[in-house]
Amino acid sequence: MFPFALRRFLCLHNNSDLASPLSIESFPRFDGEIKVYHSAVSIFYAPSDLCGAGGMKREIIRSSPCFQGHPRRDTVFVVLDESKPGMPGMEIGRVLFFFSFSYRRKDFSCALINWLVHDNKPDEDTGMWPVQLECDHKGVPNVEVVEVDSIARAAHLLPVYGSARVPDDFNHYEALDSFQSFFVNCFVDHHAHEFLTS
Secondary structure: OHHHHHHHHHHHHHOOOOOOOOOHHHOOOOOOOEEEEOEEEEEEEOOOOOOOHHHEEEEEEEEEEEEOOEEEEOEEEEEOOOOOOOHHHEEEEEEEEEEEEEEOOEEEEEEEEEEEEEOOOOOOOOOOEEEEEOEOOOOOEOEEEEEHHHEEEEEOEEEOOOOOOOOOOOOHHHHHHHOOEEEEOOOOOHHHHHHHHO
16 A cells, blocks of 8 residues: 555655546656654644743654554644644644655655544534544555645544443543544633634
8 A cells, every 4th residue: 555655745746736536557656765754743833832932832743563562653644635623724743753855856755644634524422523534445444645744633532432332441542443433522621722712
């Protein structure tokens, strides 16, 4: 899946006005070196958060096969349309890994993500946006390469538990793989609330 996603990214980067290509034959080949990273730092302006110096906030986004004894794949806000404020201009991505490479004398810093797509409006009861893992027609999660610059900040998701009881021995780090739907938590901090409700 990664080679296909990378070649698709390069095709769309070379032809930004092109509609999404379907044929792998139209994708450019890439045989260069790729460097993989397990974390990235997001720095953003959050004037309502009094903890930051001058309103600046810094957070580490992790995607590691082993972090404190278990896998960790953080979720992030990916900005798709800057003209639309809040969630309408974004989707949620689950970072599978960060990587960098050079192509045609240009350096790229990217992330391979799974999409968690949101509904058209927030949930009426909670005020939070529901998201679901996007899958293909075979039920396999879709993957896509995005540039790190399109990631706004980390996203905190709350599982939609339903009516079934969660087992006593359930591990928190299995939540993203165990539940089908989530709420985007706009109450995790001041900036998240402003970010999603503006």
